[in-house]
Amino acid sequence: MALVVKKFGGSSLSSTKLFERAAGKVIDARDAGEDVVVVLSAMGDETDRLLLLAKAITDNPSPREMDVLLTAGERVSMALFSISLVERGCAARSYTGSQVPIITDSNHRRARIEEIGTERLLEDISQGIVPVVAGFQGVDRHRNITTLGRGGSDTTAVALAVALKADECQIFTDVEGVYTTDPRIVPQARKLDRITFEEMLELSSSGSKVVQIRAVKFAARHKLPLRVLSSFDVGDGTLITDEETQVEAPEISGIAYNKNEAEIVILGLKDHPSAAAQVFKPLSDADIQIDMIVQNPASDGGVDLGFTVGRDDFHAASDIATKVVGEGATVVGNERVAKITVVGMGIRSHPGTASLVFEALAGEGISVRMISTSEIKISVLVDEKYLELGVRTLHEAFGLDVKKA
């Protein structure tokens, strides 16, 4: 009998009506012969409500106590979900992170899972009882409550699935699966039936938020099939698996984008081997993450060094860069840029993909300000105003639009 871990996110649990609907998904699966373990997030915006309560007291709350506070959210979810299952005649039993136990390190608010006890859950499964587990939370070795950070429920689901040697981990959300791009920008976007872990990781890190990237990495490392599907509709969603198991991967899977980009260019930096390091070391010390980097020879014998940071870090990064480069070089910033990323297993075998990207964008008069590539993705930085047009153009150029009947 297949064992499946099913995780329901906050948007699938924003009212008691929705609990009953999600419980229905579990019961249908059981009727179809699956063994099920449920993992839950907090209801709708419950986590935000709890954060506001703490914020009314202080901007800088004790991390240990914030973990205690926030874990109240999944506790309510797991109780209501179990009540819904039992009400429909399905034996169920809820478990907090401590009860499982999901043992983590002691880094409050961003703990890492170290070990999962599976004994109680396996015992339940063998007796036909559905264990309903609180996502996002764990307990350290000194019995303090910990949380895994935002989106940690996906990680809980995958980690549990790995520990239980489940056949699949299913992430139920408010969309039907992973799309070739954001349907709000490109109405012709198609739902993908399958995608590889590598592609999903590139999509996630380039702005697609359908599954937590940490959970995808965890699943990839353990080759655990991960499926994204809707808790509101029927359908098989999108299966995310290892490349080897994909019979026929499409050349290009999707187009992601990210508006949280700001560009900084240092013009006329003196050209010596440690020039870039002199800039990036203090940025890294200030905990500022660099995304894209390009370096071009400048006319005066120096170099022009461009890079992007998150918009929140833009001002801090500009200040640091200005201080570091001193006189002679000029720091130019631009907050109104966006990154578009083409992702696909086919890129590694088709060196022409990059030129197709340039051609298609040029055809619409969109200039590429920076470019960065990996084996399976090509990212370009464009003026923010061209974001939607660029995404639509590339979506069509790579033949991702819905085939007309």
Added chain:
Amino acid sequence: MALVVKKFGGSSLSSTKLFERAAGKVIDARDAGEDVVVVLSAMGDETDRLLLLAKAITDNPSPREMDVLLTAGERVSMALFSISLVERGCAARSYTGSQVPIITDSNHRRARIEEIGTERLLEDISQGIVPVVAGFQGVDRHRNITTLGRGGSDTTAVALAVALKADECQIFTDVEGVYTTDPRIVPQARKLDRITFEEMLELSSSGSKVVQIRAVKFAARHKLPLRVLSSFDVGDGTLITDEETQVEAPEISGIAYNKNEAEIVILGLKDHPSAAAQVFKPLSDADIQIDMIVQNPASDGGVDLGFTVGRDDFHAASDIATKVVGEGATVVGNERVAKITVVGMGIRSHPGTASLVFEALAGEGISVRMISTSEIKISVLVDEKYLELGVRTLHEAFGLDVKKA
């Protein structure tokens, strides 16, 4: 250094502002040299909110899962309280029932405490850290979450104080202490400085709701001084202690009342030794609690048997009584009655108290329908319409009114 357990109820925690006020009480006590352990209820009407969520799914939820659900309430309180203490520079650490641990039996929704682990709390206290413990909740020996039933937070506080050998347990509430009677009925009601456990138990069981009766019993059994005081005002509240430690107990401590009474009288019951048992056995089988009982010889050689039950049970009790007595006897019911109870250690040594009660009530034209007495209380049943007048009359007759300056 005195060790004091301080419990704050829901009305003392209905906003984040009030958390800061309550935290201030703890910090003042520490500044005055006390070691403090805090016990908390859920915020304001949080428990009712959670009950409503479950009720939207089913009227008959799984008791195990209801305990999981309801314990989310104190979890939020303990986190916010600890955050408030830490914010004011007072080291604090929160504990759920499982974390303490407070080990109970497995009766969900009305569990009894079996054992309390004090190691972690004593360790905290020795390091100057204030442990902040969730009231109302525990864990059974199979690591299932349990609750102690409504008002269980008072019981948690007293049980913890006993286990920690604390010097005093303080119940912070929205009134200044225990009053000679309900100030809403008698504006002249006085706050008592001291009262004995026995008197408090009589007052509680006669309708005074300031402390849970179960917690008073627990404190009485262990001779743990219990103090009721306001979280909104300063003042020493009311100290509830063992009789022996009360230097000069007043003759009469207070007047309690209870509107939740209904009277049933069986006229002309055949007089044989098991007559009363024949009536009360089926009532007890139906889980109906009997409060007052009187039995008088009737003119026809039988007896008249009167008793009171809670109003909710009135119709069921009348039906059972009618069925049991059969023909010959008549069952007469009255839902509009109320009980007034005079409580005081002085009653046992002053046989004249009962007659003073009758005289005072008769002076106002109030007839007594039933009477029941114990060593330290006299309860009378009157028509409900006389309740307020009766309470005021007795309050004045026993000299309980505030002394005029």
